[in-house]
Amino acid sequence: MRFDIDCKEVARLISDGQDQQMDSRQQARLRLHFVLCETCRNVDEQMAFLRRAMRDMDKADPDRK
Numbered sequence: 001m002r003f004d005i006d007c008k009e010v011a012r013l014i015s016d017g018q019d020q021q022m023d024s025r026q027q028a029r030l031r032l033h034f035v036l037c038e039t040c041r042n043v044d045e046q047m048a049f050l051r052r053a054m055r056d057m058d059k060a061d062p063d064r065k
Contacts, residue, residue: 004029004032004033005029005030005033007033007037007039007040010030010033010037010040010043011040011043013026013029013030014030014040014043014044014047017030018047018051
């Protein structure tokens with residue numbers, strides 16, 4: 001099993017992870033990359049923040065379209 005992945009693949013996995021559940025192999029590869037790459041770790045944190053903000057907006061105003 002190959003664990004090393006590049007930042008481009010990490011970006012794809014972060015995006016895919018928003019729409020579907022990643023398998024354990026993908027999750028392990030992603031976590032390993034985050035240990036080594038601060039930039040991708042920051043991107044993941046920013047995407048998580050945006051997802052939470054969007055969910056909170058929907059909760060605050062459920063009639064918003």
